[in-house]
């Protein structure tokens with residue numbers, strides 16, 4: 001029997017890729033995508049899904065009790081995957097309100113109503129139900145030169161974004177421990193790939209370079225991130241929801257640690273080969289800008305648990321994944337233009353000035 005998935009935030013970067021991966025695996029999967037369509041949600045990314053009979057879209061805020069209650073009762077999911085969130089660290093520095101509202105209160109509302117729905121199930125319906133909460137490795141804070149985040153690392157979030165995600169992780173944990181809700185949580189490193197909104201590091205580098213604009217690197221570019229190709233993340237989520245043990249958390253990463261500067265240099269060098277500039281190299285566009293306040297120095301993640309217990313590991317190397325990503329953006333100029341011709345403009349966020357101005361009033 002095919003699954004019935006509720007996917008929250010399925011019009012965003014990872015959600016779109018996840019829906020795509022579900023339909024690719026089993027085109028008979030039924031999916032209800034619940035998304036508020038904030039600036040980050042893009043219906044143009046979902047044209048492939050709309051052609052599937054089992055796909056439905058509901059424009060709703062996860063904090064809306066009535067709409068979520070009705071959606072659960074009518075659709076009757078066998079699985080829920082919760083992506084919906086405010087996700088950009090720089091925006092959380094300028095305006096934390098939306099992060100607290102969606103990531104904490106919205107997740108709380110979803111847990112509360114989903115548990116009520118689950119509690120009324122019986123027999124095999126109850127046994128097969130799962131709720132997977134998608135989270136980030138940023139909840140663990142910042143690492144020094146050595147070591148890796150594991151599932152047992154101490155929570156030490158540093159930005160309003162990671163603090164709000166940490167709060168949602170704690171609520172998720174409590175709903176399992178207190179109510180026996182069959183939950184799983186994944187904490188993943190930085191994703192990249194098709195459909196990523198142009199404000200995130202890799203699309204910013206790529207799109208600025210193609211337009212001949214400066215490529216901004218925060219501070220001296222030495223901050224280190226682990227990078228995972230989004231399709232690998234989607235497969236890991238499917239693995240965890242199907243094979244993972246309820247109540248457990250699983251770290252997901254790409255084993256691709258890299259400084260932001262090296263990342264930019266690698267990407268721009270590849271771009272020189274794939275779409276050469278008329279004169280000079282894209283590398284000449286690198287421009288160092290003021291650092292992000294509270295910028296975490298290093299993230300690195302151990303994937304030993306998911307590898308040993310569930311048999312998942314990433315398929316893409318950074319080089320193969322970034323080449324696919326470059327080609328995807330070059331072949332989807334219309335998708336990018338659709339965003340850049342709207343209200344969104346690529347620009348510097350996250351210096352905290354916007355929040356200071358609100359507090360002064």
Ligand SMILES: NC(=O)c1ccc[n+]([C@@H]2O[C@H](COP(=O)([O-])OP(=O)(O)OC[C@H]3O[C@@H](n4cnc5c(N)ncnc54)[C@H](O)[C@@H]3O)[C@@H](O)[C@H]2O)c1
Nearest residue numbers: 009011012013014036037038040041061062084085087191
């Ligand atoms: N992007 C990454 O590198 C990364 C890494 C680890 C974990 N995550 C987590 O994965 C999830 C998805 O990330 P993403 O990069 O796809 O984010 P995104 O910003 O691209 O998409 C978020 C989606 O959620 C929707 N949304 C926002 N608020 C909502 C609300 N109140 N109700 C309903 N829908 C709402 C938006 O419209 C959008 O479609 C997030 O929970 C994020 O914390 C992301």
